[in-house]
Amino acid sequence: MSNVIIEVNQLTKKFKSTLAVRQADFKIYKGEIFGLIGQNGAGKSTLLKMIGGLVYPSTGKIHLFNSEMNANHPYYERMGLLIENAGLYPQYSAYDNLKFVAMSYGLKDHLKHINELLELVGLSRTNKTKVKNYSMGMKQRLGIAIALMGSPDVLILDEPINGLDPQGISDIRNLILDLNSKGITIIISSHILEELSKVATKYAIIHKGEIIEIHSKEELLLKCEDRIEVEVSDVKMATPILEEHLNIGNYKVMNDHTVCIYDSHIENYRIVNALVENGISVHSIMKHKQSLEQYFLERTESVVTAHG
Known part of the structure; x- marks a missing residue:
């Protein structure tokens, strides 16, 4: 049996003249934390919806759980969603908010389930x-608890750390x-790759609706x-x-003329x-050091240039 839990094929969404998502293709496997990274307005929320x-x-x-989806398909019940806002009742406690949701779901023994969820997300059932x-972080945790009502196999979180302080982000x-x-498979979106990198196991970069x-x-x-990226006349x-004269073993051949050396402690002049x-003619040699955010920005900017 395939462990692909979600598969999207050529998924496109157009709102009047606006193309929000264009021909998205990817698979999400059971147990993954799938990170969807993109700038604000890139199409993350539309894709998750x-x-x-x-x-x-x-x-x-x-396709969810190897079945093609259509309207009102029962497999959607196996997914918990926190997209844009949790729809909380501000005049009630966390316990009461969960009780309203449990009653609307028709869950049996919902009191036990509510207590377990509150403990799981770090909220007090007696508060x-x-x-x-509530603080923004507490509201987000309550929103996740609501999304977990019904014990879903997949949890979808849209920008769950947006607007949180450092402690809230850590929580x-x-x-x-x-x-x-x-064992819950999680899809999480963010516009902050550095933070997403601390949880995700796979990443999809979306830019202007396109993966x-x-x-x-x-x-x-x-x-x-x-x-160290070296461009030479002949990589072979x-x-x-590099191996015999400099004892370099950690490298990767990129193409016929370029090799990347990851033993970056070796000085450039020794390589040349x-x-x-x-x-061997050396056409160029350059040290590269970039953060995840720099990589993300470079990739999205290069797409703008290519399409421009």
Whole structure:
């Protein structure tokens, strides 16, 4: 049996003359924390709403649990959503908010379930404070508790750390990791890649409605790793020299003329001297060091330039 839990094919959404999402294609596997990274207005919320059954795609298909989705499909009940806002009742306590949702779901033994959810998200079941007096972080945790009502297999969180202070961000991050350790597959969107990198296991970069890259966590970190990029006349002749003369083993051939060296403690001049002395022309050599945010900005800016 396939462990693909969500698959989208050529998913597109158009609002009148605005193309919000264009031909999105990706798979999400059971147990992943799938990070959707994009600037504000990139199409993150629209894409998540389509996956969660709140908005119908203009074209394309969504498969959940190996079944093609249509309106009112029962598999949507296996998903918990926190998109844009949780729809909280500000005049009531966290316990009462959850009780209203449980009653609307028709859940049996909902009192026990409510207590378990409040404990899970770090809220007190005996606290009678009205939600209108909660901090932003407490409201987000309550929103996640509501999304978890009914014990979903998939949890979709749209910008859950937006507007939170450092402690609130840390609390939500730890909660996400805890939920994932319990077997819940999580889709989380953000416009802050550095923070998303602390929880996600896979990343999709969305820009102006289009998925432009998908990487595993390991692939993304490798792209941002400190490296020396060398452009030479012949890579096949250059790599044995790097290995034998400089004892460099941590490198990657990018194409016929470019090699990236990850032993960045080696000085550039030593690399150039060794190559030139052995008859290899060096066209350029440059050290690269960039943060995840710099990588994200470079990728989205390069798309703008290419399309411009």
